[in-house]
Amino acid sequence: MEESRQLVARVRGLTKSYGATSVLKGVDFSVARGEVHALLGGNGAGKSTMIRIITGLAGKDGGDIEFRNTAGNRLSDAEGRSKVAVVHQELALLQHLTVAENIVLPRFPNGLRLFDRKRSWRQAHEALAIIDREFADSSLHELVGDLSLHQGQMVEIARALSSGAELILLDEPTANLTALETERLFQVLRRLTRENGLAIVFVSHRMKEIRQIADVCTIIRDGRTVVDRVSTESLSDAAIIERMGQITTRQAEVGGAAHPEPRNAVASGDDTLVIRDADVEITLAPGMILGVAGAPVGPESLISALVGAAKARRWTVARAGWPQAFTSPRQAARSGLGFITGDRAHKGILGDLPIIDNVMASRRILRRGVFTSGRERVECLDLVEALKIKAASIWDLPDTLSGGTQQKLLLARWLGLPSRLLVLEEPTRGVDIGTKKEIYQLIRQMAASGTIIVWWSTENAELLEVCDRVVAFDTQGRCAGVIEKQDLSEDALANMTGMAA
Numbered sequence: 354m355e356e357s358r359q360l361v362a363r364v365r366g367l368t369k370s371y372g373a374t375s376v377l378k379g380v381d382f383s384v385a386r387g388e389v390h391a392l393l394g395g396n397g398a399g400k401s402t403m404i405r406i407i408t409g410l411a412g413k414d415g416g417d418i419e420f421r422n423t424a425g426n427r428l429s430d431a432e433g434r435s436k437v438a439v440v441h442q443e444l445a446l447l448q449h450l451t452v453a454e455n456i457v458l459p460r461f462p463n464g465l466r467l468f469d470r471k472r473s474w475r476q477a478h479e480a481l482a483i484i485d486r487e488f489a490d491s492s493l494h495e496l497v498g499d500l501s502l503h504q505g506q507m508v509e510i511a512r513a514l515s516s517g518a519e520l521i522l523l524d525e526p527t528a529n530l531t532a533l534e535t536e537r538l539f540q541v542l543r544r545l546t547r548e549n550g551l552a553i554v555f556v557s558h559r560m561k562e563i564r565q566i567a568d569v570c571t572i573i574r575d576g577r578t579v580v581d582r583v584s585t586e587s588l589s590d591a592a593i594i595e596r597m598g599q600i601t602t603r604q605a606e607v608g609g610a611a612h613p614e615p616r617n618a619v620a621s622g623d624d625t626l627v628i629r630d631a632d633v634e635i636t637l638a639p640g641m642i643l644g645v646a647g648a649p650v651g652p653e654s655l656i657s658a659l660v661g662a663a664k665a666r667r668w669t670v671a672r673a674g675w676p677q678a679f680t681s682p683r684q685a686a687r688s689g690l691g692f693i694t695g696d697r698a699h700k701g702i703l704g705d706l707p708i709i710d711n712v713m714a715s716r717r718i719l720r721r722g723v724f725t726s727g728r729e730r731v732e733c734l735d736l737v738e739a740l741k742i743k744a745a746s747i748w749d750l751p752d753t754l755s756g757g758t759q760q761k762l763l764l765a766r767w768l769g770l771p772s773r774l775l776v777l778e779e780p781t782r783g784v785d786i787g788t789k790k791e792i793y794q795l796i797r798q799m800a801a802s803g804t805i806i807v808w809w810s811t812e813n814a815e816l817l818e819v820c821d822r823v824v825a826f827d828t829q830g831r832c833a834g835v836i837e838k839q840d841l842s843e844d845a846l847a848n849m850t851g852m853a854a
């Protein structure tokens with residue numbers, strides 16, 4: 354790595370503990386102007402903690418962080434931080450303000466009183482249009498509280514890109530974006546680094562994206578830097594996974610002894626599910642894994658119909674022995690429906706309840722409260738082990754866990770249960786590369802025992818790897834067709850979803 358590149362921030366020997374848990378044990382990290390720098394590591398390695406400390410959201414116990422200007426001089430912490438923008442894993446938007454207000458707010462640290470409304474609105478529109486012009490045209494004056502998760506993500510990214518920052522930290526920014534939006538984001542990142550000399554730090558668990566965008570990488574493992582600012586090209590995928598302390602892909606394929614065995618699904622009589630709208634009819638036999646691809650508006654309507662949510666009139670779901678409508682989530686679960694929401698923070702995690710309650714929630718519903726706490730603890734610990742959930746105790750609250758680890762709690766809730774239908778919205782969001790492979794295997798096992806799986810993902814590589822067929826939606830939300838396994842490819846998905854670059 355040529356040393357002439359100017360460092361914009363440099364972290365040395367950073368340490369941080371939460372109570373008895375030592376999270377950062379001496380992290381080194383340096384990022385230079387003009388580079389996209391991938392910050393890599395397994396779930397719970399310490400990436401977000403370091404980002405929070407760099408931005409001043411959390412304090413450090415020890416170590417040094419220095420920010421430098423273009424002349425190479427050290428800045429005060431306050432000055433340095435004023436040139437940093439961040440997109441956190443969980444959205445940090447102000448729900449009661451409009452899209453435009455949220456985007457321009459960082460430029461008015463003392464409030465929106467003294468700002469030039471017209472000019473600011475124009476800047477907000479420009480920033481948002483970088484990613485999606487149509488959305489920018491229609492949404493500027495909408496309240497952020499009325500947006501979907503996916504739209505909120507675009508606003509959050511636009512805010513960081515237009516903030517005038519010299520260092521932008523993006524903590525899994527593509528998790529809710531479509532392939533086309535991700536490509537547009539990458540084009541902007543390339544331009545900002547190459548033409549404007551910005552420094553971008555990019556956290557991702559998607560190998561393909563890391564390869565596409567990152568010049569250099571740093572790998573953190575268990576709170577320590579194990580790879581310090583190395584060219585991404587010089588490391589193979591297997592080497593990256595190994596340095597993160599995870600088994601390689603090949604090992605994952607032959608491994609898997611510790612997985613819980615799903616019991617037989619409630620598969621009797623005609624368990625075939627038929628879903629149809631005006632354009633398409635899809636028949637799903639027990640054991641099938643149906644992928645769902647495309648801009649969110651289409652998949653959302655299909656999933657709303659499948660899980661019995663309101664406003665799903667467009668689709669009909671026909672199946673022998675299945676209630677015409679669910680009267681409650683409890684009844685849906687007892688009828689054999691499992692569901693993992695894509696909105697982890699608001700609809701998935703039970704924030705006030707400990708890890709064990711989060712993991713056991715669906716089992717408790719299915720068993721109608723008949724359980725022994727001793728048995729529950731053993732089951733919970735088995736699931737924690739199978740999914741490599743990194744937690745000090747199953748009695749801790751979920752907010753002490755990293756983002757990807759929280760996602761694993763949602764997965765644990767349904768894994769191994771005898772569901773007839775399991776609907777998954779972006780189920781591996783934020784989950785580290787090594788564990789993803791194990792999750793694919795566990796879901797395949799559930800399918801093998803008779804569960805129908807519906808899997809919505811914005812990560813095409815995942816759909817290709819896991820699904821038997823994929824239903825694709827175009828950008829207007831219309832069903833564009835169904836692609837069978839033998840015809841599945843990145844190109845086929847891009848063409849059918851209208852996302853060919």
Ligand SMILES: Nc1ncnc2c1ncn2[C@@H]1O[C@H](COP(=O)(O)OP(=O)(O)OP(=O)(O)O)[C@@H](O)[C@H]1O
Pocket residue numbers: 371374376394395396397398399400401402403442743744752753754755756757758783785
């Ligand atoms: N408030 C807290 N109290 C206790 N432990 C915490 C707290 N916040 C974070 N941790 C622990 O710190 C460790 C590092 O978490 P962090 O969120 O930095 O990981 P990460 O590398 O960003 O993971 P991911 O890829 O899942 O986002 C985790 O083991 C987590 O449980």
